[in-house]
Amino acid sequence: xxxxxxxxxxxxxxxxxxxxxRTAMMKVVGIRAEEELHVWFRRRDETSxxxxxxxxxxxxxxxxxATAFDPAKTTPGTATVxxxxxxxxxxxxxxxxxxxxGRKALSIxxxxxxxxxxPRSGLIPGLFVLRIPEMQAAYLVAEENQRLVFYYRLVAxxxxxxxxxxxxxxxxxxxxxxxxxxxxxxR
Numbered sequence: 001x002x003x004x005x006x007x008x009x010x011x012x013x014x015x016x017x018x019x020x021x022r023t024a025m026m027k028v029v030g031i032r033a034e035e036e037l038h039v040w041f042r043r044r045d046e047t048s049x050x051x052x053x054x055x056x057x058x059x060x061x062x063x064x065x066a067t068a069f070d071p072a073k074t075t076p077g078t079a080t081v082x083x084x085x086x087x088x089x090x091x092x093x094x095x096x097x098x099x100x101x102g103r104k105a106l107s108i109x110x111x112x113x114x115x116x117x118x119p120r121s122g123l124i125p126g127l128f129v130l131r132i133p134e135m136q137a138a139y140l141v142a143e144e145n146q147r148l149v150f151y152y153r154l155v156a157x158x159x160x161x162x163x164x165x166x167x168x169x170x171x172x173x174x175x176x177x178x179x180x181x182x183x184x185x186x187r
Contacts, residue, residue, distance in 0.1 A: 016185070019076040022076035022077065023074055023075060023076050024184075025181055025184045025185070026074050026075065026076065026077070026078060026079040027071055027074050027079065028180055028181075028184045029079050029177050029180050029181055029184075030069040030070075030071065030074060030079030030080065030081060031069050032176060032177055032180040033069065033079060033081045033173070033177060034067060034068060034069035034081050036168060036173055036176050036177075037064070037067050037081060037083075037167075037168070038064050038067060040167070040168040041060045041061070041063045041064035041067065042060070042061065042064050044060035044165070045058055045059070045060035045061040045064065048060060050115075052112070052115075053112075054109075054112040054115045055112060055115060055116070057115070057116045059087070062085060062087075063083060063085055063087070063088050066083050066084045066085035066088075067081060067082070067083045068081065068082055068084070069081050070082050088166065090160040091160065091162075091163040091166040092162070092163070092166045092167060093162060094159070094160055094161050094162035095159075095160045096157050096158070096159050096160075097157060097158045097159075097160060098156070098157045099156075099157075104154075105138065105154035105155060105156060106154070106155050106156075106157065106158050107119050107140060107152035107153075107154055108152060108153045108154075108155055108158065109151065109152055110139075110150050110151060110152060110153055111149065111150070111151050113151070114151040114152055119140050119151070119152055124142060124151055125142065126142040126143060126144075127140045127141070127142050127151060127152075128140070128141060128142070129154070130148070130150075137153065137154075138153075138154040139151075139152060139153055139154060140152040140154065
């Protein structure tokens with residue numbers, strides 16, 4: 001019979017043996033990695049309701065929009081997918097969040113109307129600081145209809161726990177990327 005394997009193996013070897021071929025394969029893998037992450041983050045956004053039932057801020061959709069393959073950083077051995085939103089790192093590793101420079105406290109919303117609203121925005125009129133020394137607590141409150149409404153608790157820091165589902169399972173992602181690499185060499 002005719003030897004069809006040798007020419008095919010030679011073609012694959014040319015692809016594998018050159019930096020150009022390996023870089024081309026890594027670009028295809030990088031594009032697939034970006035797609036897999038987009039799907040994962042969008043699915044998380046669709047299936048992750050706000051724990052308090054408040055209006056959703058679409059955190060995972062924001063992370064998806066911040067995710068992009070960077071072809072300029074592709075090498076024969078790497079493909080880079082950037083997530084240009086630092087909030088993902090806090091989900092992956094957990095984090096302690098502290099006020100930014102010039103601020104003394106973080107404001108943690110206590111009402112749905114305050115969720116996703118910066119206190120200094122003016123969208124909640126009449127906010128003032130109420131300190132309760134016995135509780136070592138401070139709040140941003142407003143007087144409404146002759147009663148105090150507590151909109152935010154002021155804290156020195158907040159802890160973001162690790163989210164084990166922040167990224168897709170590595171075995172699933174690895175399998176998808178491996179299939180993509182194999183398909184590249186079979187084409």
